[in-house]
Amino acid sequence: DGGITQSPKYLFRKEGQNVTLSCEQNLNHDAMYWYRQDPGQGLRLIYYSQIVNDFQKGDIAEGYSVSREKKESFPLTVTSAQKNPTAFYLCASRTGPDTQYFGPGTRLTVL
Amino acid sequence: GNSVTQMEGPVTLSEEAFLTINCTYTATGYPSLFWYVQYPGEGLQLLLKATKADDKGSNKGFEATYRKETTSFHLEKGSVQVSDSAVYFCALSGSPSGNMLTFGGGTRLMVKP
Numbered sequence: 660d661g662g663i664t665q666s667p668k669y670l671f672r673k674e675g676q677n678v679t680l681s682c683e684q685n686l687n688h689d690a691m692y693w694y695r696q697d698p699g700q701g702l703r704l705i706y707y708s709q710i711v712n713d714f715q716k717g718d719i720a721e722g723y724s725v726s727r728e729k730k731e732s733f734p735l736t737v738t739s740a741q742k743n744p745t746a747f748y749l750c751a752s753r754t755g756p757d758t759q760y761f762g763p764g765t766r767l768t769v770l
Numbered sequence: 771g772n773s774v775t776q777m778e779g780p781v782t783l784s785e786e787a788f789l790t791i792n793c794t795y796t797a798t799g800y801p802s803l804f805w806y807v808q809y810p811g812e813g814l815q816l817l818l819k820a821t822k823a824d825d826k827g828s829n830k831g832f833e834a835t836y837r838k839e840t841t842s843f844h845l846e847k848g849s850v851q852v853s854d855s856a857v858y859f860c861a862l863s864g865s866p867s868g869n870m871l872t873f874g875g876g877t878r879l880m881v882k883p
Contacts, residue, residue: 663813665813690869699876700875700876701859701873701874701875701876702814702859702871702873704870704871707870709869717870749813749814751814753869756802756863756869757802757821757863757864757869757871758802758804758816758819758863759816759871760816761806761813761814761815762813763812763813764811764812764813766811
């Protein structure tokens with residue numbers, strides 16, 4: 660099955676900890692994206708990568724970091740510098756010039 | 771810059787009622803327009819898209835027409851079902867943000883039996 664997988668589905672973090680969210684795709688898409696969704700709100704772009712070994716900051720990159728060492732993988736690290744990390748995190752990849760497809764999401768909660 | 775405005779929800783309808791969710795946009799150039807649907811606890815699924823003026827996107831009984839003169843992309847369905855209950859997001863892709871998607875705030879639809 661081709662698609663985008665995110666793990667874990669639920670993640671709990673203690674104050675001051677870094678956590679890494681996984682995003683994998685087997686669609687052979689070059690571009691990948693990370694979004695944050697807060698309750699009752701739309702999506703905000705954290706980071707994106709158009710090609711392996713390259714990535715760019717989105718609108719709300721502070722407190723987050725990413726890597727893109729392989730085409731299939733685009734992990735997101737939520738660092739302790741992110742003051743309000745509790746949210747739903749969505750990964751997407753792009754086919755063609757504009758259509759993005761989304762993974763099932765990871766819900767992060769800070770304890 | 772680009773922006774998308776959707777009608778605020780929740781929209782509550784009875785089963786088999788007609789649905790309209792309004793979406794208007796501001797953009798430079800000629801954006802592509804999208805509707806995504808999000809079921810509870812899940813990611814977004816692409817519902818339909820249109821890439822140029824007067825195009826009609828359609829899927830699963832939902833339709834939306836790209837209206838450049840009114841900068842709108844309203845979502846419609848002739849007869850909703852309980853299973854259509856979800857949050858619907860309008861989005862655009864185009865200059866100056868290139869391949870980035872700009873999303874509206876989402877509209878929650880609740881369909882009662």
